[in-house]
Amino acid sequence: MKITKILLPVDGSEYSLNAATEAIDLASKFNAEIIVLYCSETFQNLKQFKEFSVESLEYANQVLTPVREMMEKHKALYSERVVDNSPSEEIPRIAEKEKVDLIIMAPRGTNPLASILLGSVTTRVLKQAPCNVLVVHKKH
Template identity: 30%
Template sequence: MKLLVPIDGSKASINALRKAIEIAKEYNFSITLLMVVEENHWGYERNQNFWHQVDGSIISVGVEHEVVSKLEERAAELLDAAASTYDFSGIDLEKMVITGEPSIEILDLAKKEGFDLIVMGNRGMSKIKRFFTGSVTQRVIAEAPCPVLSIHEDLK
């Protein structure tokens, strides 16, 4: 049995990780920790036309790849820190960093690898913000090929 645990460093995702460890130990699940790095998260894509109007040489494609590479390295470090902070004894653990749009990458991996359960945090956006922007957790719940356990940041 396989558990997918996407984490982003938020309190909700850390609570989800703790719950996933409990489930894995109780029911003999393996865990795959996943961090998704958003390529366009740092804002270059959004302001690309502006930068080219000012000076096309300010930001180059090489810089974009360098930034994504640094984000991937940082994500791997965070996964390593999570793996060393919590007790994964007796649990088969895999760590993955993927670049892309979080909900799409989580769903694709869940389908491709045949996960039995996804345990993820829900940071609790306001209803208005969720209406306009959606939520990674909401989309995963709606489209996942397996059950999804959504953990709030207020979990004790």
């Protein structure tokens, strides 16, 4: 398998940091680019409030900062995307648009109501992804 682009969805959870570690490791082995993706799902009626938009961007930056620091520490080739839509819709869409070879993601995120085995986003991505998906559970 040839890997040139990896999509790494992050949500601020410890699980997504574990996935980031795996993405960095694989990217270094294959000399691949990592696309770090954060999906901020905002309710339509809240988008009109400037304060909420600013808070959303601040939270996105808070989620991305530790991942960004990991990428820079390991000298990984990466780019960032922040989108305002459902992760279960955006992850497969961006994977297809960017022609990624592999999605590396966590089994569940920050939602405490997620299913016990796999989170609902992960389950949907596994069904809709245009490429292979690596679900990382443990710390590398």
